[in-house]
Amino acid sequence: MKHLSDFPLRLLIGLYLFEAVSSQVNPGVCRYALGMSGGQITDEDISASSQWSESTAARYGRLDCEEGDGAWCPEITVEPDHLKEFLQVDLRSLYFITLVGTQGRHAGGMGNEFAQMYKIKYSRDGSRWISWRNRQGKQVIEGNRNTYDIALRDLQPPIIARLVRFMPVIDHSMNVCMRVELYGCEWLDGLVSYNSPVGQQMSLPAYPVYLNDSVYDGAIIHSMTEGLGLLTDGVCGEDDFTLSHVHIGWPGYDYVGWNNNSFPDGFVEIMFEFDRTRNFTSMKVHCNNMYSQHVKAFRQVVCYFRSDLDWEATPLSFSPVKDEKNPSARFVTVNLANHMASAIKCQFYFADAWMLFSEITFQSDTAMYNTTLVTPKAVIPLNPQPGVSPRPSPEDDPTHKVDDSNTRILIGCLVAIIFILVAIIVIILWRQVWQKMMEKASRRMLDDELTASLSIQSETFVYNNNQSSTTNEQESSSAYEHIFPLGPDYQEPSRLILKLPEFAQSLEEPASTSTAASQSQDGAPHYAEADIVNLQGVTGSNTYAIPAVTMDLLSGKDVAVEEFPRKLLIFKEKLGEGQFGEVHLCEAEGMQEFMDEDYLFDVPEDQPVLVAVKMLRSDANKNARNDFLKEIKIMSRLKDPNIIRLLAVCIYSDPLCMITEYMENGDLNQFLSHHEPEGQLALFSKAPTVSFSNLCYMATQMASGMKYLSSLKFVHRDLATRNCLVGKNYTIKIADFGMSRNLYSGDYYRIQGRAVLPIRWMSWESILLGKFTTASDVWAFGVTLWEVLNFCKEQPYSQLTDEQVIENTGEFFRDQKRQIYLPQPVLCPDSLYQIMLSCWRRNAKERPSFQEIHKALLDLQP
Incomplete structure (x- = not known):
């Protein structure tokens, strides 16, 4: 029943695909x-x-x-x-x-x-x-x-x-x-050009048939190069190619054809160039088979694949079934066996005197991914009289021409969908108003009892009366406790996934003593708001999840940073805010005097230093203040070239502040989104560029910083480009306040308008089971690396809704090879994409460690 609401839309898509199997694109619908x-x-x-x-x-x-x-x-x-x-x-x-x-x-x-x-x-x-x-x-x-x-x-x-x-x-x-x-x-094809011999003229007794590519937009001399034309216009030729085309009036217009006598080797070679390296599943070739005129579909096709600069030595060969009984034109589907390529060269062998093609389309993983997920805004029907300016009236406006029965069905389904959506919106709004009223009452009664404990129990540290055991990877707790009494309609991501019967049935293992509190009656661990507030952090940012042993060691030590005079902070900009605090960009005068000897600023002593100031609101409750001080203790112990450092604090009076580094080029997401890769397109757009080697250098620094955190058994839980800062010479430092910024509110999945989760960066076990581990950080690193190679021009799984992202994690859980992976970026070589794929392995124990990732990236450095 979970897909019932989008059934009409899926039905329409299915009907359209059934009717449009003849071509990858349909100009009448597109x-x-x-x-x-x-x-x-x-x-x-x-x-x-x-x-x-x-x-x-x-x-x-x-x-x-x-x-x-x-x-x-x-x-x-x-x-x-x-x-x-x-x-x-x-x-x-x-x-x-x-x-x-x-x-x-x-x-x-x-x-x-x-x-x-x-x-x-x-x-x-x-x-x-x-x-x-x-x-x-x-x-x-x-x-x-x-x-x-x-x-x-x-x-x-x-x-x-x-x-x-x-x-x-x-x-x-x-x-x-x-x-x-x-x-x-x-x-969806990604095809940018095809190169082939020029089409020829067939002489029939009554009249000649011109089989040239009349709309090819590349160069045409002895061959056609660097262009697209009839083979990609979405129009399939007639069964009888001698009939005049309705738009032009000469026979054979929609076909490109060649005669066997002009090709001594017995084949026509066509090379296809694509916009990126793609994983090809099939090629569809629309062929004429009018054998009475000595025209047949090709006898055999041999295809070569090029992924980088060289062509693969072993080609793919395919022979279609011969058909001398049905003269109808048809699509011949060639299985390309998931070859990775940016160019394909195919040799089509003659089966008779002539060979005629009208369309050639390609299906790849990228194309299938986009086909099912693109949601258009509006469609303009075909204008029955091209060249006539439409007026905004029923007689002339093409949007009012609805004679086609399919259009009437479409309109009826859309009206039904609109009524259903309106009803759903009314129900949601009513439930939200009612729940807010209940929560306000609960908050007034329980404000003094709010607790938000660090995640200190895990599968890594399981405590019994007389022993403790450790494993290789550190997990933060799934033993959550509720801050507010929530009603039965409270929905966590795990509750959404429990609609999958396979998932609900799989969680029947007996819970250990330490995790029993986190199990509900249906046996599945849930997100409680207490843990989500912890994940979100006191100031709206992530606080690192650390093992209980480490927290015990920290709790017995004083803060290893000095008090900084508030009057020396000059506030420049508000970066963001969270539930209990705010993050500001400031200039700090004389900060050099408050630093350890092992830390050097690249700023003269007489100039202010750019810093980020996390500030706790003065009206924050006691538990928030305690968590803020714990965060200071954690941050004071982090000393690594690729981790943002805590520089000083202001804790002798309210509001409590912690002062951290800030880099002059801002966060990595904004930095890359305003740059372009080196190449001709960048020269045309006059945008600043970043080389591929510098991208690898920045990725290596991120891996180095995460290697340091994992060595301390720290789990970041929100690794993304928005949480990486960029300094001079492409220096990268990992931070943690991206969640507090309104700029990135769309990167987080909101539960009942309060709790937020970065689900597009989270591993399947983090979403379904509430497990945050070093291995889940590795998963997020793979997504962050994907962002970097795409220059942050696109959000991960941008074509998926939040609900579809969560559904996709269910596919990882079932492991039936139906899960969707992020596609290979244009600039990404296969070796780098393999690193990403290894980060997204279903089994957390099979994912590489940050030490292994760091070494692999170092080996890729030019």
Whole structure:
């Protein structure tokens, strides 16, 4: 029953896949707004050649929006044949674009500028730009006739691009302004070009049949190179290729074909280049099989794979079943056996005089991952009359053409889903209001009894009357206690997973004496809010989980840091806040005098030092104050080049403060997200770059810091790029206050609006069993390494909802090979991806130690 709420959506997806098995993309369905009007495309990804003024900058060129002065307007008057002015949209990844929309500058009736015509240029890599042409070879697209109507234009053929430029064109001098939108869907194939021989002409008694690739956007001389065309336009050819294509009028238009006599070796070789190294499962080739005209599907295909620079020596061979009875065109599926490759070279052998292809698509793990998870915002149906500007009325607006029965079914299902969602929202809101009222009453009664103990019992240290035992990895406690009396509807992640019957049945082992308190009647350990508050930390940050023996040793020692004068702290910025405290960025004057001799600042003595100040609120209760002092004791013992150090404290008066290092380049997540990898794209965007060797250097430092923590039996529990700070020369120090920052609130799963868990970084056993160990830190390190190699441009499992992330942990528990792993980043070599995969092994004991990870990363250093 747990999937009942999304059953209609799954049914619709299933129906669509059933009807669209003929192609990887369907231009008639792939028409979703990509985010100019909805805001999914950020201001930073919209640029222009020039602008009138700040109020007509590129970011105001969003369709159906009137912010700023109402539109994007170039600085100078557009002259005839003057194509230097453009509005550019960066989609950040490859998209299959089927439709574009434009508007003029309305500005509440004050505007009088629009583009009557325009051209489009696009690029897949930022270096090579291609002028779009329609199927007749025409470049100019009809634009707007007034300043307010939206003009939707089908792109036939569609384009596959990351960067798109709109370029106004007029036949006389005038001022123009534009607002634009792009429609399409994600390009799942990842194919950026195919190289093949030029298609040929077949001479039939009645007329010639042209089998050339007429829309290929690469170079065409003796062969076709560095482009895409008919084989990737989403349109499959007719069974009878001699019929004229409905859009063009000449026979054989949708096919690319070759004659056996022109190829002495008996095969046609096509090479496919992809955007990244992918794990390929299959290739689908749409072939004509009209054997009465001596046309048949290929007899055999031999494919070679290239993952880095060299081609694999052993090719893959496949022979389809011969069919001389059915003349219908068909897709032939070639099993690619999970080969990892960034390029594939296939030799298709003739079975007869002619061989004709109309579509070739690829399925890879990355493509399957995105297919099931992308949720489009809105879809624009096909315009039955391309070139006609739609009006916002039932007669002309393409969004009102719902003659198709499937569209009516879709609308009915969507209406049903909306009613169900409204009912669910009402129920959730009512329950939250009721629970908040109960909690306020509970808090007033129990405020003096709040307890939040450090996780000190674990499977690593099990205490009996006369003995203790240790293991190789340190676990923090799953013996939780509730702070507030919570009702039966309180939902923890483990309670969500108990909907999986396999998981509930597996937890039947007898609990030990030390963990019995953590077991509920159904036998499963639960998250209690006490432990989550502990995990969250007094100031909203993580506190390290440490073994009981270590805590006993710390409790008998004084704090090894000095009191710092508050008056020497200059507050610069509030970084974040938690349940009982705040984190501020400050400058500390004269901090050098308070430091140990073994610690040196790279700052002159007469200049202030940048520090982070964790401050406990003055109204915090007694237990929060005790936990804050415990955190100071823990932090005072951490001395490692790659761990943020506690510099000083202010504990003689309220509010209590601890002063830690802060690095001038901020946290690693923000640092990398504002940089690009070295290469042509970075030169084009003029963004600062970070080399691959520097990425490896930073990852090695993170591993070194975690190796130090694990040697002390400390468990971090929230390792991520947001919790790593960057200094000069790519110095990395691991911190712990990322959870307190509103900037990263979306990285945490919220339980009943209070408790938060970084589930996208957590191991399956941490989510399901409440186990936080060094091995679970290793899992989080693998996710953090994935972030680094993606330049923090994407959240882990960004296509999954929080609930789907938790469901995926159930797949790890069942271990039936259906779990989803994070895909290999573009910049990531196989050796580095293998390190990530080893961090995500199901069995915690099989994961590498931080010592092993650190050594492996050192070996990868150039």
